[in-house]
Amino acid sequence: MNSLVGRFKRPQDEPSENVYNEENPRRSTRQRTSTSFRSDFVTFLLENKPQTFKEAMASLDSSFWKEAVNSEIDSILSNHTWELVDISLGNKPLGSKWIFKRKMKTDDIIDKYKARLVVKGFKQKEGLNYFETYSLVTRITSIRILIILATIYDLQIHQMDVKTAFLNRELEEEIYMERPEGFVVPEKENKTCIARSTMEFEFIALDKADEEAEWLRNFLKDIPYWPKPVAPVCLHCDSQAAIGRAGSMMYNEKQLDLYSIKELPESHAWGSSLDDHPPCDSRNVESIPVIDLNDEKFVMDKIGHACKTWGAFQIRNHNISQRLLNDMESAAKKLFSLPMQQKLKAARSPDGIGGYGVARISSFFSKLMWSEGFTIFGSPVEHASQLWPHDYNEFCDVIAEYENEMEKLAGRLMCLMLGSLGITKDDVKWAVGPTGGCSALQLNSYPACPDPDRAMGLAAHTDSTILTILHQNNTSGLQVFKEGNGWVLVPPIRGALVVNVGDLLHILSNGLYPSVLHRAVVNRTRHRLSVAYLYGPPSGVKVSPLSKLVDQTNPPMYRPVTWSEYLGTKAKHFDKALSSVRLCVPRIGFANSKDQSGVQVG
Ligand SMILES: O=C(O)CCC(=O)C(=O)O
Numbered sequence: 001m002n003s004l005v006g007r008f009k010r011p012q013d014e015p016s017e018n019v020y021n022e023e024n025p026r027r028s029t030r031q032r033t034s035t036s037f038r039s040d041f042v043t044f045l046l047e048n049k050p051q052t053f054k055e056a057m058a059s060l061d062s063s064f065w066k067e068a069v070n071s072e073i074d075s076i077l078s079n080h081t082w083e084l085v086d087i088s089l090g091n092k093p094l095g096s097k098w099i100f101k102r103k104m105k106t107d108d109i110i111d112k113y114k115a116r117l118v119v120k121g122f123k124q125k126e127g128l129n130y131f132e133t134y135s136l137v138t139r140i141t142s143i144r145i146l147i148i149l150a151t152i153y154d155l156q157i158h159q160m161d162v163k164t165a166f167l168n169r170e171l172e173e174e175i176y177m178e179r180p181e182g183f184v185v186p187e188k189e190n191k192t193c194i195a196r197s198t199m200e201f202e203f204i205a206l207d208k209a210d211e212e213a214e215w216l217r218n219f220l221k222d223i224p225y226w227p228k229p230v231a232p233v234c235l236h237c238d239s240q241a242a243i244g245r246a247g248s249m250m251y252n253e254k255q256l257d258l259y260s261i262k263e264l265p266e267s268h269a270w271g272s273s274l275d276d277h278p279p280c281d282s283r284n285v286e287s288i289p290v291i292d293l294n295d296e297k298f299v300m301d302k303i304g305h306a307c308k309t310w311g312a313f314q315i316r317n318h319n320i321s322q323r324l325l326n327d328m329e330s331a332a333k334k335l336f337s338l339p340m341q342q343k344l345k346a347a348r349s350p351d352g353i354g355g356y357g358v359a360r361i362s363s364f365f366s367k368l369m370w371s372e373g374f375t376i377f378g379s380p381v382e383h384a385s386q387l388w389p390h391d392y393n394e395f396c397d398v399i400a401e402y403e404n405e406m407e408k409l410a411g412r413l414m415c416l417m418l419g420s421l422g423i424t425k426d427d428v429k430w431a432v433g434p435t436g437g438c439s440a441l442q443l444n445s446y447p448a449c450p451d452p453d454r455a456m457g458l459a460a461h462t463d464s465t466i467l468t469i470l471h472q473n474n475t476s477g478l479q480v481f482k483e484g485n486g487w488v489l490v491p492p493i494r495g496a497l498v499v500n501v502g503d504l505l506h507i508l509s510n511g512l513y514p515s516v517l518h519r520a521v522v523n524r525t526r527h528r529l530s531v532a533y534l535y536g537p538p539s540g541v542k543v544s545p546l547s548k549l550v551d552q553t554n555p556p557m558y559r560p561v562t563w564s565e566y567l568g569t570k571a572k573h574f575d576k577a578l579s580s581v582r583l584c585v586p587r588i589g590f591a592n593s594k595d596q597s598g599v600q601v602g
């Protein structure tokens with residue numbers, strides 16, 4: 001509860017001072033039922049949030065409100081919700097208003113300051129600005145289907161009251177709004193109005209459609225005889241801006257501050273889907289092989305065997321110093337310990353690769369993951385300087401050194417992995433030389449979780465790389481899936497690194513080395529960190545099954561793809577990405593189980 005700042009008694013039969021008095025407001029003509037309050041009826045005004053822009057700017061919290069206003073303006077401009085334009089002749093702008101709100105944590109401490117810009121839509125006139133209004137109703141056909149299903153399966157029908165925003169369709173007209181106070185864009189100071197785009201509405205419609213789809217899937221899941229797993233629902237949206245906004249954390253607030261949450265929110269409760277393949281007891285079950293890279297005589301064979309049977313292995317004696325691994329871990333820790341507001345300054349943009357955000361695969365799941373990530377692709381300077389404006393060199397230096405060392409190691413591993421298939425450097429020309437590969441660095445953070453058995457750190461996936469080299473801190477969580485064994489823990493070994501076969505090596509090897517399905521689970525007391533070095537081919541190079549591995553009896557199983565093409569395919573088809581670039585059915589013996597239906601999406 002906020003502090004009590006106002007208290008007034010409302011005189012009977014007298015309009016309150018607070019009653020809205022703009023000219024010609026649009027009012028309902030519905031007959032109102034009269035309400036009689038006793039004479040001692042008292043209203044308490046419990047929120048002391050500013051009512052106007054001026055009030056906000058004059059308040060003690062003005063610097064926070066300014067930041068909130070700027071953040072709203074930034075997002076409005078970057079998403080083209082409103083644009084500063086000259087008003088076209090004959091158009092009259094609507095008014096605008098800033099709405100200020102403090103979001104409180106459960107313990108009444110201010111969590112964040114929010115400013116929202118709203119248009120005074122009530123000034124629109126019926127017959128001129130709009131013709132029809134709608135109210136949300138359920139189609140009678142939907143109700144009939146529900147009743148039929150309930151009858152067939154002997155279910156009980158329970159009716160709930162759900163309040164939702166409603167939109168009938170896209171906005172086709174242009175709407176002009178007076179430039180709000182504080183909305184200053186350099187070189188556009190003289191523009192007085194802002195034209196409204198339809199993006200906001202499209203986004204809300206998309207959001208609602210998503211809710212409906214989730215409801216329907218959950219409903220079907222609850223029907224015992226309905227075939228499982230229930231197929232994912234595809235939503236088609238032709239508005240890039242709305243899709244962009246759906247992926248932007250600035251708006252959808254998907255990025256909760258996991259460090260301060262005391263109870264697992266419903267949005268993060270995966271429940272039974274975690275029990276699909278219960279993890280094996282690590283004491284009884286062998287995990288992925290641990291291979292000593294100094295073991296020159298057998299190293300190639302051991303790697304070949306591990307790639308074929310597990311798709312993953314750990315390596316020792318890899319020449320990456322413990323000092324560098326520690327520095328990298330500390331850099332990741334420093335980043336994830338920043339306040340959420342600060343981390344969001346380096347948020348990944350909707351169409352970007354680098355920056356801070358939720359796991360990219362999140363969009364394929366109805367539940368959110370208990371993790372946060374930071375991707376570095378190319379120079380980290382821009383994002384690092386947003387995080388630490390005066391002190392970003394240290395972070396960037398560690399990243400540069402780590403990437404440099406990892407690149408050498410990745411090249412060496414690639415030679416060993418391909419060498420175990422009888423492939424030499426001459427067979428893969430692009431892998432030789434200074435531009436041997438392209439890479440990205442993925443830092444992952446899994447805060448301690450109040451209910452780890454029902455939460456998911458990072459959902460099951462394969463990497464879209466040739467190979468991934470992973471450093472994990474001394475908290476376990478990584479699991480790999482092995483046919484017949486289920487989920488197997490990959491225990492952290494001090495100084496050892498995990499190597500995963502990625503989808504592109506799966507393609508290069510024509511399916512002989514299947515990419516490994518893996519996931520990360522979370523922990524009740526410990527904060528887990530991991531750093532994944534994602535290694536792929538140079539940009540523009542098409543990866544296809546190596547000619548030495550292809551003959552008449554073993555035709556190429558995958559069509560050629562560049563790394564970026566494949567990433568696009570993965571972003572669209574996720575666990576079906578490999579099959580979507582497949583040319584023919586895999587030979588019996590090394591069918592990739594997850595490529596068929598292993599991963600459950602949503
Ligand atoms: O945190 C881990 O152990 C797994 C990370 C991972 O799979 C990834 O970043 O792709």
Ligand SMILES: [Fe+2]
Nearest residue numbers: 461462463518
């Ligand atoms: Fe991964």
